[in-house]
Amino acid sequence: MKKKQIIVSLHDYEILKTLCYHAPGTDKLREELERAVIRKGKVPDDVVQVNSTLQFRDERSGKVRSVQLVLPAVSNLQLGKLSILSPIGTALLGYSAGDTIDWEVPAGKTQLHILSVGLLLEGEPKV
Template identity: 45%
Template sequence: MERRDIYITGFDLNRLTELLGVWQTFKGSKSTSIYLEGLSEELDRAHIVAPKDIPPDVVTMNSRVRLSDASKEEDLIYTLVFPRDADAEAGKISILAPIGTAILGYKVGDIIEWPVPLEIRKVKIEEVLYQPEAAGDFHL
């Protein structure tokens, strides 16, 4: 699996670091810890930029994205959210879900792979439908 550069805002980094700190304090379930460890690894390798400088085609927190899944020949539309806001039926996926951690910081055109039981899942970021920073919504 190729690991491309990823970009996140300092604002997202602070909030996600706080989420990791809470987890370390309370030591959640083993399955949750695997996802948090993955998130921590992604944050460690990310390029940090100011919210006003993030390119508009990069997936940030609260971005709404259209992904294509070639293996299922379907498009998926998700909003990347914090765990408390996750709602699968509404298309809101948690940053702690494998696909959530996988797409954070990537940009339109990138193909992302991550392991799931029995296979490697692969999606392409087709479009960022909404990005808070590009819309001037720096508080989200």
């Protein structure tokens, strides 16, 4: 299956590219960044970026999760902060609300369906 093109802001691209040079196990993220459309201007609000909050469903289990996609230094699953370097975090980057992604996770192949996307606003409760 051909993968849909993903969108990444220039700001996120530069941060994530640097992260790829310094962190082990970033091959999948590097692959995603190589195929991304890099936007110098504003990225649409419904596109998953670093610090986006989103809700997605794992189609294999049916479980719906609400998370914030974050850099590894601030990740904390108990607080809903999902690292961009996690298999699911890497999978979600650059896709939009309504997209379904086929992805390999440690438990096997799954499909992730993005239900909604928004940016965390200052003072907004954490997911």
